[in-house]
Amino acid sequence: MLSVVSVAKNYSGERSLDAVKNVSLELGQGESLAIVGRSGSGKSTLLGMIGGISRPTAGEIIIDGVNQWSLDDNTRAELRNQKLGFVFQFASLLPSLRAIDNVALPGLISGKLKGEEVYARARALLDRVGLAHRAEAYPGQLSGGEQRRVAIARALVNSPSLLLADEPTADLDEITEAEILNLLMDIHKALNVTLVVVTHNPEIAARADRIMEMRKGESFVKQGVSKQAVFDHAAPAKSQTESSDVVSPQETARSIYEISPQQASAHRVKLGEGLERFLGRFVMWLVPTCLIAWGLNWAVEKYEADVIEAKAQQRLALEELGMQGLRADVKNVEFGKGKTYLVTIYLRNTKGDDPLYVMSPTFRTFVQVGTSWLEIPTKPVKAASAQVLKIAGTQMLTYEIEPDVPNFTQLLPYYMHVRFTNDMLISPRSQPKDDLIERNDSYYVYLKPHDADDKAILGKMKFPGKPPVWIPMPPH
Numbered sequence: 001m002l003s004v005v006s007v008a009k010n011y012s013g014e015r016s017l018d019a020v021k022n023v024s025l026e027l028g029q030g031e032s033l034a035i036v037g038r039s040g041s042g043k044s045t046l047l048g049m050i051g052g053i054s055r056p057t058a059g060e061i062i063i064d065g066v067n068q069w070s071l072d073d074n075t076r077a078e079l080r081n082q083k084l085g086f087v088f089q090f091a092s093l094l095p096s097l098r099a100i101d102n103v104a105l106p107g108l109i110s111g112k113l114k115g116e117e118v119y120a121r122a123r124a125l126l127d128r129v130g131l132a133h134r135a136e137a138y139p140g141q142l143s144g145g146e147q148r149r150v151a152i153a154r155a156l157v158n159s160p161s162l163l164l165a166d167e168p169t170a171d172l173d174e175i176t177e178a179e180i181l182n183l184l185m186d187i188h189k190a191l192n193v194t195l196v197v198v199t200h201n202p203e204i205a206a207r208a209d210r211i212m213e214m215r216k217g218e219s220f221v222k223q224g225v226s227k228q229a230v231f232d233h234a235a236p237a238k239s240q241t242e243s244s245d246v247v248s249p250q251e252t253a254r255s256i257y258e259i260s261p262q263q264a265s266a267h268r269v270k271l272g273e274g275l276e277r278f279l280g281r282f283v284m285w286l287v288p289t290c291l292i293a294w295g296l297n298w299a300v301e302k303y304e305a306d307v308i309e310a311k312a313q314q315r316l317a318l319e320e321l322g323m324q325g326l327r328a329d330v331k332n333v334e335f336g337k338g339k340t341y342l343v344t345i346y347l348r349n350t351k352g353d354d355p356l357y358v359m360s361p362t363f364r365t366f367v368q369v370g371t372s373w374l375e376i377p378t379k380p381v382k383a384a385s386a387q388v389l390k391i392a393g394t395q396m397l398t399y400e401i402e403p404d405v406p407n408f409t410q411l412l413p414y415y416m417h418v419r420f421t422n423d424m425l426i427s428p429r430s431q432p433k434d435d436l437i438e439r440n441d442s443y444y445v446y447l448k449p450h451d452a453d454d455k456a457i458l459g460k461m462k463f464p465g466k467p468p469v470w471i472p473m474p475p476h
Contacts, residue, residue, distance in 0.1 A: 001027055001028050001029040001030075001031070001063070001064060001161060001162065001194045002025075002026070002027040002050070002061075002062070002063055002162060002194060002196070003025075003026050003027075003060070003061075003062040004023060004024055004025045004026075004046075004050065004059070004060075004061055004062075005024055005059055005060040005061075005062070006022050006023075006024055006058065006059040006060070007020060007022070007023050007024070007046070007049060007056045007058065007059030007060070007061060008020055008021055008022055008023070008056060008057050008058040008059055009042070009045050009046075009049060009054065009056055009057050009217075010057040010058075018217050019042050019045045019217050020042045020045050020046050020049070020056075020217045021042075021216075021217040021218045022058075022059075022218070023042075023046060023059075023217075023218070023219045024059075024219075025210075025212060025219070027194055027196070027210075028194070029161065029192065029194055030188075030192040030193070030194060031194055031195075031209045031210070032185070032188050032194070032195040032196075032197070032207075032208040032209045032210070033195070033196045033197075033208055033209065033210045033211070033212060034197055034198075034199055034204065034205035034206075034207075034208035034210070034211045034212070035047070035196065035197070035198045035199075035211075035212050035213075035214060036198075036199060036200065036202070036205050036211060036212075036213050036214070037213050037214035037215060038215075039320055040320045041214040041215055041216060041217065042214045042216070042217040042218075043166075043198045043214050044166050044167070044198060044324070045217075046214065047164055047166050047196065047198055048166075049061060050164060050196065051080070051084055051086050051164050052068050052069075052076055052077075052079070052080045052084065053474075055069060056069060063079065063083055063084075063161075063162060064083060064161060066079060068080075080474070081106070081109075081110050081158060082110070082112075082158060082160075083160055083161050083162055084160050084161075084162050084163075084164060085155030085156055085158070085160035085162070085163045085164070085193075086155055086163075086164050086165075086166075086474070087148075087151055087152055087155050087163070087164070087165040087166070087168040087184070088151070088166055088168070089166055089167045089168065089324075090327070091139070091144075091147035091148055091150065091151040092151065092329070093139040093147055093150060093151065093154075094139070094472070095138065095139050095140060096138075096468075097138070097139075097464070098135065098136050098137065098138055098464070099126065099131065099134055099135055099136070099137050099138070099139070099142065099150045100119065100122050100123060100126060100135040100136065101464050102139070102150055102154055103122040103125060103126060103150060103153045103154045103157055104118045104119050104121075104122040104157065105154070105471070106154060106157050106158055107121065107122070107157045107158055108461060108462060108463070109412065109471070109473075110158055112158065114462070115461070115462025116462070118157070118462075121157055122135075122153070122157055123135060125153035125156055125157060126149075126150070126153050128153070128187065129149040129150075129152055129153050129183060129187075130149065130183075131146060131149050131150065131153070134146060143176075144172050144176065145172060145176035145179060145180060148168060148169065148172065148176075148180045149180070149183065151168070152168075152180075152183065152184065152187070156187070156191070156193075160193065161193065161194060162193070162194045162195075162196070163184075163187075163188065163193045163194065163195050163196070164196050164197075165184055165195070165196070165197040165198065165199075166198045167198050167199065167200070168180060168181075168184070168197075169181060169199075177201065178201070178203075178204075181197070181199060181201060181204040182204075184197060185204065185207050185208075195208070324350065325349065325350055325351040325356060326347060326348070326349060326350070326356050326358070326391065326424075326426055326439070327346075327347075327348040327350050328345060328346065328347050328348070328422060328424075328441055329345065329346065329443065330343065330344070330345055330420065330443045330445060330470075330472060331344040331345060331346045331396060332344045332470075333445065333447065333469055333470035334469055335450060335469060336400055338402075339402055339403075339404050339450050340400050340401065340402045341400070341401050341402075341403070341447065341469075342381065342398055342399070342400055343363075343365075343398065343399045343400075343401055343420065344396055344397070344398045344399075345363070345396070345397050345398075345399075345420075345422065345443075346394055346395065346396050346397075347361075347389070347391050347394070347395045347397070348391070348393070348394040348395075349391045349392055349393060349394075353392075354428065355390050355391060355392045356390075356391045356426060356427075356428060357388050357389065357390055357391070357426070357427050357428070357429060357430050357432070358388070358389045358391055358424050358425070358426050359387065359388060359389075359424060359425035359426075360387060360388075360389060361397065361422050361423060361424045362421075362422070362423040362424075363378055363380070363397070363399050363420065363421070363422050364378055364420070364421045365377075365378045365399075365401045365403065365418065365419075365420055365421075366418065366419045366420075366421070367403045367405045367408050367416055367417070367418055367419075368408065368409040368411075368416075368417040368418075368419070369405060369407060369408055369409060370407075370409060373419060374405060376401060376402060376403045376404075376405065377401065377402055378399050378400070378401050379399065379400055380397070380398070380399050380400075381398040381399060381400055382398065388430055390430065403416060403418065403447065411446070412446045412461070412471070413457065413460040413461065414448065414449070414452050414453075414456065414457050414460070415446035415447060415448055415449075415452075415471065416446065416447040416448075416449060417444070417446060418444070418445050418446070418447050419442055419443070419444050420442070420443040420444075420445070421440065421441065421442050421443075422440075422441040422442075422443070423438070423439075423440050423441075424438070424439045424440075424441075425437070425438055425439075426438075426439055443472070444472075444473035444474070445470045445471060445472050445473060446470065446471040446473065447469070447470050448467060448468070448469050448470070452467075454466060454467050
């Protein structure tokens with residue numbers, strides 16, 4: 001079902017960083033794999049490559065016999081829609097839609113089933129995750145655990161063959177975390193879905209068919225290794241019994257030091273007489289000097305290796321801070337004046353009380369025309385007052401766009417296919433030196449034109465109410 005062959009991910013820059021190094025694994029239909037490891041070990045990067053979100057630098061990822069990274073963007077997006085379900089670290093539900101609408105939305109977009117069939121499946125999935133009684137509730141009315149259950153149901157609505165879960169309980173309490181992870185394992189068994197889950201919970205990992213530990217981008221435990229070996233240290237080996245024919249230390253000492261007087265007289269030498277004195281002193285100085293030089297060389301080599309390792313660890317921590325410590329996405333799109341739209345994005349610090357500093361992002365907009373992307377005018381509604389934004393909680397940024405583009409591509413009837421790009425420089429300090437990382441985000445949405453006919457849209461697609469102004473899409 002899933003074959004990962006020598007996959008690697010390298011981030012180039014001032015110093016190259018190998019986030020994932022030559023990882024391979026095989027999973028059959030209905031099997032489960034738990035990926036464990038410390039923060040920055042490459043777990044999420046590997047899962048992103050399997051899920052078709054991040055392109056690997058080397059290697060192949062084959063799903064149902066198809067190498068997904070050999071496909072073009074549209075075909076890969078279709079494969080991801082039909083074969084994969086993804087449960088992210090956060091529920092990411094649309095706040096303006098009910099729980100059942102959030103679950104049904106991927107099915108409505110795929111077009112594989114009629115609207116009433118999609119909603120019937122959505123209700124059945126909500127019932128399976130124990131939320132049939134909350135189908136009409138909005139995300140703001142749900143607890144964190146309930147939102148995660150809705151996200152799991154949404155990931156299953158298109159009957160994927162492979163379910164990927166990236167720390168799906170990152171901000172939940174211990175009891176709710178266990179409930180959600182148990183639910184994932186139960187659904188995996190009941191529906192025979194292949195499951196890959198990133199988790200730090202050893203009890204949940206132990207329930208998987210296989211476990212792989214990531215360390216500095218490498219898979220530490222390969223297939224077929226005992227799962228208990230991941231969490232237990234090996235017992236020390238027992239010392240071997242000495243053989244009876246081994247000469248004892250006392251006998252060895254006697255054989256060396258018990259010399260007869262005749263032997264002592266024949267071989268008596270006074271070191272230091274004549275040339276021997278010079279050679280003796282030379283050797284006495286040479287040996288310590290060589291040892292000191294070797295020790296200094298070893299110390300310098302170890303120091304350089306420690307510095308390189310420290311910089312690599314600092315780079316991994318900085319990458320994790322930039323990619324996971326800051327959450328960014330489209331918050332809302334609404335009609336503006338004339339043919340304009342107002343696009344609001346949010347930047348959210350997920351690392352607690354420590355602020356993050358972001359260089360004013362460069363936000364651009366593109367509309368698909370044929371197989372190409374046409375850039376359209378984009379301007380901030382309110383320019384940032386500082387060159388560096390301090391993100392302690394959540395900050396909103398609003399931009400005005402005017403996608404007045406004729407003959408736009410209609411992947412979804414009547415809707416424009418739009419891509420937003422957001423380029424940022426992120427640092428944990430307001431005046432960074434070498435602790436600065438670049439982040440490039442792309443957000444894909446469908447935009448309803450100002451002059452679109454809602455009745456015509458509802459004739460092509462089923463929505464629970466008035467066709468929305470925008471529909472978010474996963475990365476593709």
